[in-house]
Amino acid sequence: MNTEHSLASSSPLDLRAVHIQDQYWSSFVNLIRDTVLPYQWEAMNDRIESAEPxxxxxxxxxxxxxxxxxxxxxxxxxxxxxxxxxxxxxxxxxxxxxxxxxxxxxxxxxxxxxxxxxxxxxxxxxxxxxxxxxxxxxxxxxxxxxxxxxxxxxxxxxxxxxxxxxxxxxxxxxxxxxxxxxxxxxxxxxxxxxxxxxxxxxxxxxxxxxxxxxxxxxxxxxxxxxxxxxxxxxxxxxxxxxxSPGVVQNNHQDLRYLQAHKPVREQEAATGHAVRAVYMYAAMADLALHLGDESLLAACKRLWSNVVHKQMYITGSIGSTHHGEAFTFDYDLPNDTNYSETCASIGLIFFARRMLQLEPSGEYGDVMERALYNTVTAALAIDGKSFFYVNPLEVFPAAGRGNPGKHHIKSVRQKWFACACCPPNISRLLSSLGQYIFTSGPDVLYTHLYIGTDTTNLTLAGRNVSLRLESGLPWNGHVRLRVASAAGNGVFSIAMRIPSWSDQTAFTLNGSPVEPEIRQGYAYLTHDWQEGDVISLDLDMEPKRIYAHPNVRANAGRVALQRGPLVYCFEEMDNGSSLPNLILPADADIRLVHIGNSVALHAEGFRQEDSDPANASLYRTSSLKLEKQSIYAVPYTQWGNRKPGEMLVWIRE
Amino acid sequence: MNTEHSLASSSPLDLRAVHIQDQYWSSFVNLIRDTVLPYQWEAMNDRIESAEPxxxxxxxxxxxxxxxxxxxxxxxxxxxxxxxxxxxxxxxxxxxxxxxxxxxxxxxxxxxxxxxxxxxxxxxxxxxxxxxxxxxxxxxxxxxxxxxxxxxxxxxxxxxxxxxxxxxxxxxxxxxxxxxxxxxxxxxxxxxxxxxxxxxxxxxxxxxxxxxxxxxxxxxxxxxxxxxxxxxxxxxxxxxxxxSPGVVQNNHQDLRYLQAHKPVREQEAATGHAVRAVYMYAAMADLALHLGDESLLAACKRLWSNVVHKQMYITGSIGSTHHGEAFTFDYDLPNDTNYSETCASIGLIFFARRMLQLEPSGEYGDVMERALYNTVTAALAIDGKSFFYVNPLEVFPAAGRGNPGKHHIKSVRQKWFACACCPPNISRLLSSLGQYIFTSGPDVLYTHLYIGTDTTNLTLAGRNVSLRLESGLPWNGHVRLRVASAAGNGVFSIAMRIPSWSDQTAFTLNGSPVEPEIRQGYAYLTHDWQEGDVISLDLDMEPKRIYAHPNVRANAGRVALQRGPLVYCFEEMDNGSSLPNLILPADADIRLVHIGNSVALHAEGFRQEDSDPANASLYRTSSLKLEKQSIYAVPYTQWGNRKPGEMLVWIRE
Incomplete structure (x- = not known):
């Protein structure tokens, strides 16, 4: 054991040094502080009526x-x-x-x-x-x-x-x-x-x-x-x-479920219970970092790559089956029977932040952002008093009630859970969010997430520096990082993550366009920074059509919409029922509209309908007819907040 | 109890009077007699190596x-x-x-x-x-x-x-x-x-x-x-x-599972374990028939209608979930997680035959035929020594192994089962098939299934009659019913079922076109029949595109192919892997080809492929490209007989 050869390239800031002040995220942070933590205290004292004790x-x-x-x-x-x-x-x-x-x-x-x-x-x-x-x-x-x-x-x-x-x-x-x-x-x-x-x-x-x-x-x-x-x-x-007390088992628990089927360094793919897996990977990354263990880091990268390139939902959630809340196999990403436990996305964020400390590569930040902006926040109701444990990508309420293979799919957030891992996990992540926005090395500050902060104080190149980050995400792509104060002189770098969804990102320094050096998804601006210096970014906020890898059977012929970090979904209350009968044409313009306080998306599409509603036959030779229909998508993270009903992320194209 | 007011309009013939001689079915009947029954005897004596005892x-x-x-x-x-x-x-x-x-x-x-x-x-x-x-x-x-x-x-x-x-x-x-x-x-x-x-x-x-x-x-x-x-x-x-021996349960078995949640006459929809349900419905039909019980008959019709119009697969199989081998709810017909137990289709045939005895309506015959030609025969390997218990409509072998929600989906027929209900159920149905082809009343013979028979002897209008049925099904639509002998004189009717899939059915009597009276899907030819009289039918054998009711979410945007009584499927060995990426254009010509001894279907279609195979991203903005591909479909009943692999019934259109 050698603890001197740390692989760390950067570390999280002291939480006390990062004050979130953001038009989008402050409300989550405040909700946790003002509502969720007191509510959880009541829950832990068994004082929430009609909730599980x-x-x-x-x-x-x-x-x-x-x-x-x-x-x-x-x-x-x-x-x-x-x-x-x-x-x-x-x-x-x-x-x-x-x-x-x-x-x-x-x-x-x-x-x-x-x-x-x-x-x-x-x-x-x-x-x-x-x-x-x-x-x-x-x-x-x-x-x-x-x-x-x-x-x-x-x-x-x-x-x-x-x-x-x-x-x-x-x-x-x-x-x-x-x-x-x-x-x-x-x-x-x-x-x-x-x-x-x-x-x-x-x-x-x-x-x-x-x-x-x-x-x-x-x-x-x-x-x-x-x-x-x-x-x-x-x-x-x-x-x-x-x-199963008292029952002598023929077989023990599958060791893959516990990630104990082979030594961790030899594990090639994510298996078993998703939360256990990502908690373990996070610890492996921690150990690789503190012990300078390159081969453990290689195992982390291999497992990361398997999760992110083969077993992760577009919402940054993981766990394709409710059987054991677990991973299944590569490209098996069913939308209507998945588990996608909130805690697993939180664990994935833990893992991602540690990988970022080891290696500032944009993909880690992208996944952290994907899980955070979509699954983690979706799990929390806007009133902070009900939660999703499971985060499906397709919801048909009748199936949740009527098909035992989908009983875990709820269309309404629950007040509390007998196994209440998820709500307090959301609380601990969101109340420590300041540790995920930045990491810093001796002479570099990495900005991973564009979440506005009041003042953030840290030491860079031996200088006491104070920064302020402003961000319009997720609604607009304007980001400004201002050096509020910087004592003395000395060169250090500010590295800004370029999200993978931003095809065109414009940078200015003090109002003048600059072309920073880009390495592994980060733009490095190196400078003898002084008070008043301002970096600004304009991120590409065009709505994007997203397609899945062709091995993902569940998404064949389907498209999802994303704008900035937000994945969108189609809800029954905006689009009527039978969402699988909607078609979004490949050439339809996708325009921004407002639904409530959100930026929603609109396109002209079609609905397949019965050509003869009097025909009750289950199987018929007459095909369905196409009717024009306006189609609306809202951020996935907000689904189910208005009225229970059907929901769909991947729509037929 | 009054057993004098039978509602029977017809009864099955004595099995000894019906000798099947048919280019298609004789091989099944012989397989049961020559191979399956001896094999089952060995299995019952625990003498089949590597099979469950x-x-x-x-x-x-x-x-x-x-x-x-x-x-x-x-x-x-x-x-x-x-x-x-x-x-x-x-x-x-x-x-x-x-x-x-x-x-x-x-x-x-x-x-x-x-x-x-x-x-x-x-x-x-x-x-x-x-x-x-x-x-x-x-x-x-x-x-x-x-x-x-x-x-x-x-x-x-x-x-x-x-x-x-x-x-x-x-x-x-x-x-x-x-x-x-x-x-x-x-x-x-x-x-x-x-x-x-x-x-x-x-x-x-x-x-x-x-x-x-x-x-x-x-x-x-x-x-x-x-x-x-x-x-x-x-x-x-x-x-x-x-x-669960020794475990004190909080809750008892769901009574809906046992169809014991309410009196049978009040049951509106099929619930629970599918085999139990259809065995019960068959008994209810029997009792309605023998007791002249119209209200019990009404319950039978209501349950029939629910099963057939809302809960049955295109292959005539039932049981949408493996959880309890059970029905779920109306229009819930997932293709890749269904149970569709062989025994349940057999039970559905039992129910249908009894409903036919009560009321000669084509729909009962249609469903009997659908279940028999597709699911029941699919469950039996061509060598008679392995069987499907579960009959999925979409198979991806990796999912059967890797996703616990699909562990029940096998891509290879099994030698025997610990719970061996299905193989002997196939044997008893196919060895009594003669009782499903015809039923007769005092002066009418109903032909429900077009399965060739050598001589069939019965009494009609008091006359000893001997008939011979020839059928080209399922490969061609030529059917001939010949009066081999008919003692004396007297008018009786011969009623021939017009399958719902036959849009145009031509009849001749002794070579001359006739237009028989059609009632509820049966063509009635009434005549003083004499030796040598021949009825012939030409059934419509055009391949048909079949669409599901728009409430069936699993089949949105998909089409199935059927020709005559046979539902077709797409297998990996004819079409390559990733079957969900195939597209059958709505206007593609569907032509007959031969694969092995079967009539297969061919069309020019497309495959969606990666536009950049080097792109390993799970989610990307580039859509897939379309490549032309010849698409082949083979009878569902023969799937998995050549080589294990993917299979799909409903293809994207």
Missing amino acids: SHVIRNFRIAAGLEAGNFGGFVFQDTDIYKWLEAVGYSLAVTPDADLELIADEAIALIASAQQEDGYLNTYFAIAEPGNRWTNLMDCHEMYTAGHLIEAAVAYYQGTGKSALLSVAKRLADHIDGQFGDDPGQLRGYDGHQEIELALVKLYEVTGEENYLKLASFLIEERGQQPNYLVEEWEKRGRISHW | SHVIRNFRIAAGLEAGNFGGFVFQDTDIYKWLEAVGYSLAVTPDADLELIADEAIALIASAQQEDGYLNTYFAIAEPGNRWTNLMDCHEMYTAGHLIEAAVAYYQGTGKSALLSVAKRLADHIDGQFGDDPGQLRGYDGHQEIELALVKLYEVTGEENYLKLASFLIEERGQQPNYLVEEWEKRGRISHW
């Missing part, structure tokens, strides 16, 4: 001995509050809020009081299976849960300077470090659900203690080795799964 | 005390041999075979030796749960299994005149009749899987004993009444399902 606060009270009762919810229920605290930490970093901090401190005290003498902390095992710690890593999310605690602790420490939760997390991490490893008497195991690996890297980053990085590396490297630890563990406990 | 003979030996061991297979495993014996009975009716009869007699002796003192017979309960008879009708197929015994016994009796198995069946039926009914002390239950109802009607038909008809009627009428028997039974046994 969370049980989480109650579980901690029981584990702490403050209340009697049985454990409620899933084995990983503790993570509800951890993810909430993580988001609270980010939010407090940017916007102090004494009331919120008080509630959070009380929650942290409750968590601390449930920690056991030896540092172990998990309310499920404490309450329900005290004797069975670390006996079912395959199913029971014990380290996954610990990982979320660690991430919360780091965020809360960074946001508030308070170390109470960090101490709890370190004690638990130390406990795990003692249990797992290749020393005699230690377990050579790893969790069925990856998460702790990237969390331990964060703990290393904030504490500087290398044992956490070593433990993360151990967990990644052991995964998928032979003999398979998870299989041996399953044999040892009598071939029992947590999910 | 049947266990059935062994189970009977154990139940009879001839061997020690545990029960093997499913609760309904006994039906493997019952369905085989039924098929053997039909086969012996037409083609005596002393060797086969000897084997069958021995099997019957084995079955008889497993029957218990009180008439009860079921090897699962005898071996595995002797104390639990009739305690889990919801799951355990006890009467379903008895039903198949009864059907076998009737067929074997009719085919051979031997009554040993009939006695066994009667003793079991009498036992059930004692257990179930509305007398005090009797159970008011019915089976979770319908089958015994139509079997009891057959037992009534062959014995004339009304108690069997009454029991069938009781089982049909009790179904779905409140309080629900199956739910009460489930409560009584502690909310346990046979399929």
Whole structure:
């Protein structure tokens, strides 16, 4: 292990240094702070009427001995509050809020009081299976849960300077470090659900203690080795799964589902549960970065390429099947049975940001933007109180009700979920969004996302620099980066991502056209920057027709519309029902119109209709007739916000 | 109960009177007799290498005390041999075979030796749960299994005149009749899987004993009444399902799955497990017929109409989802995730034939023909030794392997099945095919299917008549019905079905054009028929483009090809891979060509291809280019017989 040869070319900025002030994104950030976090607190206290109960606060009270009762919810229920605290930490970093901090401190005290003498902390095992710690890593999310605690602790420490939760997390991490490893008497195991690996890297980053990085590396490297630890563990406990108590299984869980079918460095394609996969890839990128591990980086690139070029939806979502919330196989991207879990897109963003730190290549930024502007925000209702867990690309409400293979497809956002991973995941991403806009190296600032910021302070080429970013995205393509102040002198670069959707991007520097050097999708402007300097970009906001690779069977003969970062969709309320009968002619003009506060798209197209409505035959020789129809598309991210109904991303051309 | 007011307008002929001799169908009938029945015997004796074991003979030996061991297979495993014996009975009716009869007699002796003192017979309960008879009708197929015994016994009796198995069946039926009914002390239950109802009607038909008809009627009428028997039974046994032993369930099986959600007369649409549904509808039609029950007939017509006009595939298959092998909802007909179980199409044929007996309307014959010529025969390999259980309309082998929602879609016929309902069901249908070609009333002969017969003997208008049917279907549309002999004089009608696909049908009588009276899809020729009279038909064999009702989302923008009774499909080996990228222009000429021994179809069409194969992007602004391609279609029923690969029924137009 060598932690001196970091591959990092840039790092995220301190969250406290980036204040988002953006005509589009501020409302999301504010929604998280003002509505979602308080709402989630209510949910965690089981006070949301007609929503699924969370049980989480109650579980901690029981584990702490403050209340009697049985454990409620899933084995990983503790993570509800951890993810909430993580988001609270980010939010407090940017916007102090004494009331919120008080509630959070009380929650942290409750968590601390449930920690056991030896540092172990998990309310499920404490309450329900005290004797069975670390006996079912395959199913029971014990380290996954610990990982979320660690991430919360780091965020809360960074946001508030308070170390109470960090101490709890370190004690638990130390406990795990003692249990797992290749020393005699230690377990050579790893969790069925990856998460702790990237969390331990964060703990290393904030504490500087290398044992956490070593433990993360151990967990990644052991995964998928032979003999398979998870299989041996399953044999040892009598071939029992947590999910089917009392049933002796003939076969264990498919190891591909857990990405434990082969060593991670040898994995060629994304398999299995999508969230586990991308959390693992993010940790692999972290380790490649901190350990200067080129071969691990090569594995990351290979897996990235498989996901992004063969298994990702146009909305930046992943997971083609609800069976195991999982990847399926290359180019298998059905639009009406996919899972596309919100958390998986968030994990993909985690992975992308880490790859950007390793290598400033536009594709990572493109995917981060695609997932963020389309899937992540789609999952959140405009009132911040209901959420999508699954993000389909074609919705027919009757099928969600009537076809069991589509029961997971909801046409209305849900108030809460028994397995409530997604809403707090949205909160933690959006409240830390400042860490995704920029990364910086010693003498270069990378701008990955065009999200407006008030002032952003950082050091570049040894100078204290303050910047301000303005962006019209997603509605217009005007972007300005202004140097608000820059002490002293010295050359540094400002690199601006050129989105892949912008075919023509015009740059000016202080009003004069410039042609910056373009490398891997970034435009580099190098200069002895001074106060008042302004870079401006005009991004290409022409609506684009997008086609899928011909191997994507589901999209044969179909086209999608995109403008800027936004993918569009067709909703029943604008276009009538039976959306598959609509045809968008290949030569139709696509024009901008306004629907509500959004830029919508309009084209003249056709609808195929019954030529003889009296003909009830299911099969007939008479073809359908074409009727002219105006077709409207709205941003996918806003679908289902007006009225439940059909929705379609890929329309017949 | 009034059994005197039969609604029958016609009845099937005695199977012994109909000898199939047909250039197309004889090979199927011979294949069943010469290959499938012996192969199934081997399978039932667990002697087929690398096929799933049947266990059935062994189970009977154990139940009879001839061997020690545990029960093997499913609760309904006994039906493997019952369905085989039924098929053997039909086969012996037409083609005596002393060797086969000897084997069958021995099997019957084995079955008889497993029957218990009180008439009860079921090897699962005898071996595995002797104390639990009739305690889990919801799951355990006890009467379903008895039903198949009864059907076998009737067929074997009719085919051979031997009554040993009939006695066994009667003793079991009498036992059930004692257990179930509305007398005090009797159970008011019915089976979770319908089958015994139509079997009891057959037992009534062959014995004339009304108690069997009454029991069938009781089982049909009790179904779905409140309080629900199956739910009460489930409560009584502690909310346990046979399929999840030891697990206390929160909810019972969805009653719609069992068609027990409401009384059968009130059911509006087909729901649940497709085989159960059509077996039940067939029994309802039987009861309507024998009891002169117009309101039950109305329910049959309503359910028929729902199935055929809203839930049936173009291949005459039903069951849109593999979840429960079930119907979903109106117009939900996905091509690549459907179940379309072979047995369900067979059950649909049972239902159709009974509706034809009630009312000679062409639609019943059309559906019978559609299911028979397309799905049933597709399920059987040309060598008679492998079978499809599921009959998809779109196959992409990689998806069957790689997407769990499509794991049920096989691209290669399977040797045998753990749940081996389909292969013996094909055998019993094809070996009794003579009962589906004609039905007759006192002075009318209906010809429903154009399947050639050697001589067919029957009585019409009091005259002994012998007929011979010749048919060129499915390859050409020439049909001739010749009166081989007709004793005495007297007027009777010969009614010939005009298939719905035949837009122009020319009739001649003894060579001269005639214009017969057409009623509900049948052409009636009424005459004092004499030896040598010949009716001939020329059916319209132009290839037809077929379109689906616009509510069928899966077929939007797509067309299927049909010629005569055969639906066509596109296979990878004729058209290359990526079949969804093929386009059949709306104005393309469709011409006949030969592929192997089949009439195939050819048209000049297009393939959408990558305009820049070097572009690995999943999403791009460049549209695909169109390349000319010859497109070939082969009969669906023959798909997968040459080489595994992609297959598609509905092609983009």
